[in-house]
Amino acid sequence: MDDERIGKVFRVIEERRDAFIEELLDFLKIPSVSADSSYRIDVRRAAEWLVASLARLGMETKIFETGNHPIVFGELFTSFDRPTLLVYGHYDVQPPDPLDEWTNNPFDPSIRDGYVYARGASDDKGQLFAHMKALDAWRQCGFELPVNLKFVFEGEEEIGSPSLEAFLKNNEDLLKADAVVISDGHQFAKGIPAITYGLRGLAYFEVEVEGPKMDLHSGGFGGLVMNPIHALIFILSRLKDLKDCILIDNFYDDVIMPDEEEREMIRQLPFDEEALRKELGVRELFGEDGFLPLERKSFRPTLDINGIWGGYQKEGAKTIIPSRAGAKVSIRLVPNQRHDVVTRLFVEYLKKIAPPAVKVNVRVLAGANPVLVDRKLPEMKAAEHAIEIGFGKKPVFIREGGTIPVVNMFYEILGVRPLLMIGFGRPDDRIHGPDERFHLDDFLCGMKTAVALWIELAKLSFRSEGS
Numbered sequence: 001m002d003d004e005r006i007g008k009v010f011r012v013i014e015e016r017r018d019a020f021i022e023e024l025l026d027f028l029k030i031p032s033v034s035a036d037s038s039y040r041i042d043v044r045r046a047a048e049w050l051v052a053s054l055a056r057l058g059m060e061t062k063i064f065e066t067g068n069h070p071i072v073f074g075e076l077f078t079s080f081d082r083p084t085l086l087v088y089g090h091y092d093v094q095p096p097d098p099l100d101e102w103t104n105n106p107f108d109p110s111i112r113d114g115y116v117y118a119r120g121a122s123d124d125k126g127q128l129f130a131h132m133k134a135l136d137a138w139r140q141c142g143f144e145l146p147v148n149l150k151f152v153f154e155g156e157e158e159i160g161s162p163s164l165e166a167f168l169k170n171n172e173d174l175l176k177a178d179a180v181v182i183s184d185g186h187q188f189a190k191g192i193p194a195i196t197y198g199l200r201g202l203a204y205f206e207v208e209v210e211g212p213k214m215d216l217h218s219g220g221f222g223g224l225v226m227n228p229i230h231a232l233i234f235i236l237s238r239l240k241d242l243k244d245c246i247l248i249d250n251f252y253d254d255v256i257m258p259d260e261e262e263r264e265m266i267r268q269l270p271f272d273e274e275a276l277r278k279e280l281g282v283r284e285l286f287g288e289d290g291f292l293p294l295e296r297k298s299f300r301p302t303l304d305i306n307g308i309w310g311g312y313q314k315e316g317a318k319t320i321i322p323s324r325a326g327a328k329v330s331i332r333l334v335p336n337q338r339h340d341v342v343t344r345l346f347v348e349y350l351k352k353i354a355p356p357a358v359k360v361n362v363r364v365l366a367g368a369n370p371v372l373v374d375r376k377l378p379e380m381k382a383a384e385h386a387i388e389i390g391f392g393k394k395p396v397f398i399r400e401g402g403t404i405p406v407v408n409m410f411y412e413i414l415g416v417r418p419l420l421m422i423g424f425g426r427p428d429d430r431i432h433g434p435d436e437r438f439h440l441d442d443f444l445c446g447m448k449t450a451v452a453l454w455i456e457l458a459k460l461s462f463r464s465e466g467s
């Protein structure tokens with residue numbers, strides 16, 4: 001802590017702790033469930049509550065209408081020669097069901113064992129509010145802000161962010177930033193904060209095999225037509241082998257391997273294979289030959305059949321050759337694979353292996369590219385340092401196995417490269433489930449991290465506009 005401002009702001013955070021928590025509870029009481037239209041007024045109320053809070057922090061605010069739930073924008077401009085940090089969060093929450101599995105009413109927050117329990121506590125109200133209260137504490141000290149701040153809080157994240165893409169495209173200038181911080185995730189494990197620098201992409205397909213026009217009697221027609229279920233099984237069984245190696249032609253061409261330093265970093269992450277095996281109730285962990293479990297889910301592509309249907313499934317025997325059969329297949333992509341290229345390879349491969357006696361249709365259900373933020377960027381170092389100051393512990397750098405569409409949008413539409421994915425929550429915060437919670441220590445450490453991040457980012461020399 002080489003900066004006297006940090007000491008002072010941290011003291012204010014400690015002193016104002018209870019008041020900040022009270023405000024968070026008020027925010028959590030608003031049932032801003034985006035998926036259920038009966039909460040529509042409440043979602044709006046949450047947006048207006050945020051706008052009022054941002055205005056009290058001296059921000060210029062604006063509500064952007066989307067046709068459904070609004071996007072809240074707040075800006076605090078200080079100087080052209082300071083870096084601009086954009087903070088993304090979402091104020092909408094998941095439906096609270098099943099209600100009878102909650103200890104307290106999900107919208108009547110309760111504090112127990114250092115946690116606040118409420119829907120949205122960790123995902124994502126508590127996390128975004130940490131950034132806001134950091135600004136509150138900062139302003140109470142009377143210092144000038146070392147950065148320009150922009151807050152973008154959407155109300156549709158839990159329903160897939162349908163309006164965010166257009167919002168980013170239409171407001172590129174307004175949203176210009178040197179770095180984006182997203183606090184909508186969690187630490188690696190209890191007591192191990194993390195920076196996520198990689199996400200896998202996704203290519204999702206529905207494969208349908210068409211045989212005869214109608215279901216046929218297997219006695220009368222067995223031997224005359226190809227059974228679509230057999231054709232489907234034949235196709236699916238050729239997508240990968242028993243060593244979990246994907247067999248689609250040219251599939252691995254664009255896959256880049258991490259260097260030895262990065263592999264070593266992943267190897268050093270605490271990971272208890274046996275504990276996970278027991279937790280999942282499987283006989284052994286399984287995956288691609290030659291890679292460790294954490295390697296397989298962070299930097300190797302994987303293919304899974306997510307569902308399969310066809311034929312007679314009810315009680316007793318029914319001797320039919322079904323008319324059709326289908327399956328859902330998803331592929332997790334890694335750098336530098338592109339979902340459109342993999343889609344083309346998948347379709348071509350199916351065309352090649354499909355038995356000519358049936359018709360095979362492929363529908364593309366989803367596509368997202370993988371994201372890899374250069375973990376050696378100075379902004380990543382700044383974030384690392386900020387977390388160390390805020391949480392009192394150096395973070396680990398991790399690649400997540402999943403996809404976060406919002407991150408892709410900031411990466412691809414705004415073109416911001418320093419994307420700082422810093423989750424303040426914990427893996428066992430039970431987000432989306434009953435008894436969702438957020439530890440108040442994480443709320444405090446989150447505020448401190450936000451403060452330290454501004455100071456650390458301001459230390460970097462930023463390129464001038466347009467370069």
Ligand SMILES: [Zn+2]
Nearest residue numbers: 123124157184
């Ligand atoms: Zn979230």
